[in-house]
Amino acid sequence: MSKTDTSAVNRASEAEAASEAETASEAEAGAQLSTAPREDTSTGGPTLGPIGWLRWFWRQLTSMRVALILLFLLSLGAIPGSLIPQNGVDEMKVQDFKAAHPGLTPLYEKLQLFDVYSSVWFSAIYILLFVSLIGCIVPRSWQFVGQLRGRPPAAPKRLTRLPAYTTWHTEATPEQVDEAALRLLKGRRYRAHRAKGSVAGEKGYLREAGNLLFHVALIVMLVAFATGQLFKSEGGKLVVEGDGFSNTLPLYDDFRSGSLFDNDDLAPFSFTLDQFSGTYETSGPQRGTPRTFEADVSYSVPGGPDKKGRIKVNEPLVVEGTKVYLISHGYAPVVTVRDPRGEVVFKGAVPLLPVDNNITSTGVIKVMDGYRDKKGEKEQLGLPAFFVPTYAGKGHGQMFSQFPGLAFPALNLGAYHGDLRVNGGLPQNVYQLDRSKLKPFKDKNGDVFKQTLLPGETMKLPDGAGSVTFEKEIKEWASFQISQQPGNGLALAGAIAAIAGLAGSLFIQRRRVWVRATAGPDGVTVVEMAGLGRSESAKLPEELAELAARLHAVAPTVPAAEGPGGGDATDALVGEEPQAAAPEAADREAADREAAAPEAAAPEAVAPEAADPEAAAPEAVDPEAADPDAASPAGPAEPAADSADSAVTPADSARPPAPGKPARSGGPAADSAGSAASGKPARPAADPAGSPTPGKPTRAAASAADPAAPADSVDPAEEGAEK
């Protein structure tokens, strides 16, 4: 059983389906078997005490079915976040949405639909899912360790029933065959040993290991993601060519951080934008489409030398674990403003924000101090600016750029004077003008003054109020995102482990091979070989055939003169096939639980086993075939190990499991297998005391109760899918 049990561990729902049949048999055979309180299996019922409820809840949570439902909820819950703008993704869009849907907004806010991925309900789903996951993989890992310490179980009684089987007669003695088989299997890296007159080998443990690794990796990734969210910091900064930035909080244009982030965590470094260059498609239908963006920077850490770096869209600069990304870019025309006396009151590059793909840009030149009007009175100037890197030319309509590169730059300026209201303490958008306390300059016709300048040109403000020069030098600016997110390495490690684990659990086939050599009455040895995989795989018979061929080379078939008895025996075995198939097909149907009543399958298939003197454990497993007293705690280890066999024999597994045993996570089989290996007496499989709730097997215990697993109707990769 230990082979199939871990993979079957999760199938609590199957176990639950089984529990109905179980209660039926429990009624007769298990009546005085268990001292545990009976429970209403259908509802869980109010008769449960708080502990019972807890246990019930835990079982539900860690059951496969609930895990499945949680997976569904997780994907459903993720949907609204992709359709409704999210604060964490684009706050501007959220504002727009709120403005457009004033009616829906309060409801959405209440439901946290603008923050789906940090909402209470979404968190609840994934936290429950991960609790369920942990509740599942911890016992399974434990079991797997047990399996690794134990050994593959001895051959089942009837090897003919296994999915791949072969037999022949040889003159080699059983001892020789066993030895050869052991060597052969070990040579093929099977874990092989002799067990009760047979050689048992098992291979493909990496499948289970991969499965566990995958699920652990998921947890690692979640932890990494959570760490990243809690400790991250992320800010934006617009830097004009020639200017610099040093990584301190006040210098950021905007800044966001995780709730556990400490401002002292900001990595100390600074950089200067030396040059930004962008190239664009110059011809063809996609004229103007950006081709390359590059920002050349010099950066340094305290006490370190200046270094040069180049930041591209896909290639951030990494300094001290902090990444500097190139996000966007634009132009910053250099403008000189003079007052009526000709003194320079403002000179500098003014970054303007792009409004379209051709980088038509807008912004405001604000002259806050130093300007005095003709009368010598202090005033402020605000010059709304329109900048186009490629001007269509005079008389060609509006100020819209024709191309994103600097082919024919032009600057259009308006002019206002008065109070910019920047001193009121209210934060103000540097790219917009608050015109409430401003008066426009008027031209001779009384219209609002406006002029378009080419580089090097100067415009005179009306009435000798001063002048504005559009310098020939036009700078570019680039905006950077500076982010620091711990846990990235961990997330990557988790991701790699997840893929490795997934590959292991989906592509590795776990299988067992048994070789049994028995001396016939005429001195001829009958060799039987059989293989069992987790699934019906075409490779298993091939592998068995190859192994058989090798073994056959060592122990060749008896030349023609077979003893009539021996020959008949094998022929009978093979000949029996079709008949044997019939009840078995029924068994499997029964195993499916949905289709047929298990009882139908049980009696005939069970009979030979029950008659077998070795089959003490199956008795323990099967309340129908056995007296419950036989399952008394006095049962020795061997029969319990045999119960492991019963698992691989579909007929046995089709029988309803004993009600008492599925208590411990290991399940009786794994447990007994482990203890059998360690030589201690196995804990009795049907120990009633060990079962808190007989009617409801846990997910782990489902392995024992799971009929489908041994029937092996599962595909090769299926196991990997289970948690």
Place this chain on the structure above:
Amino acid sequence: MNLAAATNESLAEMSNVLIYSSMAVYTLAFLAHIAEWVLGSRSRVGRTAAALTPARTAAPAAVPQVKAAGGTAVLDRPKVVTRSAGGARDVPDGPGAAGGDEQGDLYGRIAVSLTTLAFLVEAAGVVTRAISVQRAPWGNMYEFSTTFSTVAVGAYLGFLLARKNVRWMGLPLVTTVLLDLGIATTWLYTESDQLVPALHSYWLWIHVSTAIFCGAVFYLGAVATLLYLFRDSYESKLAGGGSPSAFARSVLERLPAAASLDKFAYRVNAAIFPLWTFTIIAGAIWAGDAWGRYWGWDAKEVWSFITWVAYAAYLHARATAGWKGRKAAYIALIAFACFLFNYYGVNIFVNSKHSYAGV
């Protein structure tokens, strides 16, 4: 530079011609498949009865003998008897579209040949497109769609080459490939051109190629799943003594057994699931370089995640009682629908950072 541009344009032109040619050949393959199915419906006598016959008579057929490797003295070698661990029903596979009809089979072979030809032409179209733009041909939805159908057909032909029983898939596959190419050339067409800087990365090769491959193979799985659902209800009707419609009798009867379809779909989906995981992770790594965060709940990311969870749910459902079979199949279809939405829906209707893919 000018000369290079001219070459590129003529190559792009050639690529378009190749794609249209492949559509023409696919249409012929489609017609040949239709002929295969129509002719195959003639020799129906006795096959329904065969399908009705329960497993037992078919059991000997299901017990093939595997010869031991390198058997010079085959008779002396031990023979391996296999035993199918089937489900409730043990219905044999249908005879295929041609239904044992010789002429039908001939048309089927013609269809496969034409599909192969169309595949080669289409692949050439994709390659010339790539050369004309001198980059991976996955910069926009047109390129993505053409590559997608090429890979799907390629995978199908690969299965045929590996002697898998997949010829039944020919008709639905060719039909949808035509649909995909029609949409691509009609609505999604984009002039061949360079990429925006955000797409300049070797991750484009890794992330997008695996995404396309996953989609194509998931698609084959979805077709098998859909047919499984039909075939399964047909079989259960037969098993329950009901009489399926004439259409079902004629068409579904020729498909492989539900169990085979289910197994094919499962294997395909399970095999590709790790690759899909990798695709998402590769995308996250790229996003980490390009956008400053590896996961930001962008619409495309969300839907990739939803698709991933849906396929994970499918794999789990396959192993859960009460969810096996039809329910799991429905989940697989939902999962593929998520994939499709992630492609068409997110690119067209949702504002996403992946939207520069161009429509």
